[in-house]
Amino acid sequence: MTIRWKHLIVLAIIAPLLGLAVGWSGLMSVRASTGHWAVTDWFLHWVMRNSVSARAVAVGDVPPLDDPGLIPGAAGHFETGCAVCHGSPAQPRPDSVLAMLPPPPNLKVVVPEWTDAELFEIVKHGVRFTGMPAWPVQSRDDEVWSMVAFLRKLPDIDAEAYLQASGLHGLGHAGEVSPLPITCESCHAESKLNDGSFVPRLAGQSEAYLLNALKAYAGKTRPSGIMQVAVGTLSVESLPELAAYYTKQTPAARAGAVHDPILIEKGRILAEQGRYADKIPACLSCHDKADANPAYPKLSGQNSAYLQNQLALFRSGGRGGSQYHHLMTGAAKELTADDISAVAAYFSAR
Ligand code: HEC
Ligand code: HEC
Ligand code: HEC
Structure with a gap:
């Protein structure tokens, strides 16, 4: 009996040391170019699926996802935040990301395999060791759900419908838009908004308020994953220019909202x-x-x-x-x- 215990203790000391020695020797390959063994690939994906499914149980009730107002903001964000890796109906995945390990999957194909709660779990928290990022702001579940609503539509939409939804359709030909607000217009153009839009109208809002709002997104005192990414690459100096641009726009006349x-x-x-x-x-x-x-x-x-x-x-x-x-x-x-x-x-x- 005592001998067995001794064996176990020696093993418990030696095993981690062996592990360290292998890591130290440089024999373990971290090369992405050689890919995973099929069994490693299967194992990692199996672990990922189980983890996502287990955590999706705690996600709770799925809100209604069929509101068309949810789609444009999410589709616009998909273009800047997701299409670089996953491609989109308008553009295949670039070769550069296909060399990632694992490569980002074509979402049109894999989305139907997941439930709404599982998609929410993946989009909100990302996937470790793969390059799949978490949602930039953890407190905005409403934004994550709008992305799930968009992902559900993804398998059925073609390039034309995608360009319409993400607001990219016809951009760059407007003539009146100065270069800076072009990316903003993909979501905020007056012509794309209606009473059911979750994206706000900016035209006619005061310059002071718009500037404060942009600074709040940039400084992360107003949490929004969508707007944080949209202003993320802008210099601080460009914010007053954008506020001035939108304050000068006249709100487009549109039929008054119909409410009880x-x-x-x-x-x-x-x-x-x-x-x-x-x-x-x-x-x-x-x-x-x-x-x-x-x-x-x-x-x-x-x-x-x-x-x-x-x-x-x-x-x-x-x-x-x-x-x-x-x-x-x-x-x-x-x-x-x-x-x-x-x-x-x-x-x-x-
Ligand atoms: C830097 C590259 C990158 C970006 C940006 C990215 N992803 Fe991913 N995504 C990945 C990779 C890699 C995987 C594969 C993870 C795996 O197989 O375990 C993945 C997996 C997924 C999956 C699970 C699909 C499956 O069956 O494996 C979904 C859903 C997803 N991404 C949605 C999104 C959305 C929505 C966005 C934008 C908000 C996004 N991704 C942004 C790289 C990226
Ligand atoms: C991908 C779509 C998208 C893009 C691109 C985008 N926005 Fe937004 N914007 C939104 C959404 C959604 C909100 C509401 C966010 C929230 O919940 O706080 C918003 C909110 C705002 C607000 C706050 C308005 C208010 O009434 O409080 C301002 C200001 C704004 N955006 C300006 C801009 C500017 C300037 C750009 C270009 C640099 C831009 N946005 C790009 C979707 C977008
Ligand atoms: C004491 C002044 C005050 C009162 C009273 C007030 N608000 Fe506000 N409200 C503000 C301020 C200030 C902001 C902008 C906060 C910021 O700069 O982020 C705001 C923002 C808002 C916004 C966000 C607008 C946008 O474009 O994002 C809404 C919606 C709103 N208020 C609705 C209401 C409603 C409805 C009431 C009455 C029940 C109300 N407010 C009463 C001061 C007030």
Whole structure:
């Protein structure tokens, strides 16, 4: 018995030392060029699948993914954040990434193999040791779900539909757009937005507010994976230029948002009077009045899907923003889901 124990102890000491010796000797190959053995390849992917499936159980309820407003922002982000590795319906994977180990798969083919919760898990957290990155901002599950909604559509869309969805269609021919905002226009062009868009209208917003917002994304005090990537490569000096560009745009005339008049009336009362019992201030005491602080955003005519999403973020404390954002976090704390629909309907139709 004692001899057996001794053997085990000696083994426990020698095994790690042997491991270290092999690592130190340089005999282990880390060459990507030679690929994995088939069995290693199978094993790694098996481990990855099991890990993703196990963690997807804790993801919880899948929100509705069929809202068309979710697609454009995610498709635009896919083009800058994902297509470089995975290719897109408009462009195959470049040869340079096919030499990665493992190579990024063609998502059109593999997406149907995963459930919504599994895709959420992969897109939010990435995959270690493979180059597949995590979502840049871990607090924005709503953005990750919008990407899952887009991935679900991916197998069925062709190049033309992809260019439309990602906003790349016809870009560069507009003539009026100066070079800098071209990438911004792929998502923010007035012509692409409607009341159901989660991407906000920028035209006519004050320069001070736009600049504060861009600085907040760049400085990560306003968490958004999509906007963080969009401003990530810009110099600080270009931000005022972009704010000036959008503040000078005139908001395009468009048919007023169609909402239930009763809902709009409920929103109007809240906007004008607030609700004393719940310490909700009147929204119009800060927003959209003639002598308002220019650093406070205009809400009238903004897309209601965007307004609702931002209000939900403020209410949960996850919106962040400029040095003034705490004012709004206080104002949103006691809003109910019905209040949010009502004020969003009121302001978008205004
Ligand atoms: C730097 C390259 C790179 C970028 C950028 C990238 N990926 Fe990946 N992705 C990979 C690689 C490599 C894998 C393979 C992982 C594996 O097989 O374990 C992968 C795997 C995946 C998978 C799982 C597919 C499967 O069956 O293995 C999904 C889904 C996915 N990526 C979506 C995305 C999305 C959405 C984005 C953009 C937000 C993105 N990826 C950005 C490299 C990348
Ligand atoms: C891939 C799509 C996409 C691109 C490209 C993009 N944006 Fe955005 N933008 C969004 C989304 C989505 C939001 C809302 C993010 C949030 O939840 O905070 C947003 C928000 C903003 C806001 C905040 C507006 C407000 O009312 O608070 C500003 C300002 C802005 N973007 C400017 C820009 C500029 C300037 C560029 C170009 C450098 C750009 N965006 C590129 C999708 C995009
Ligand atoms: C005390 C002043 C104040 C009051 C009252 C107020 N807000 Fe705000 N609100 C702000 C400020 C300041 C911001 C911008 C925060 C930032 O710069 O990041 C803001 C931002 C917002 C945004 C985000 C807009 C965008 O483009 O991203 C929405 C939506 C909003 N408020 C709705 C409301 C509603 C609805 C009410 C009433 C229930 C309300 N606010 C009451 C000060 C206020």
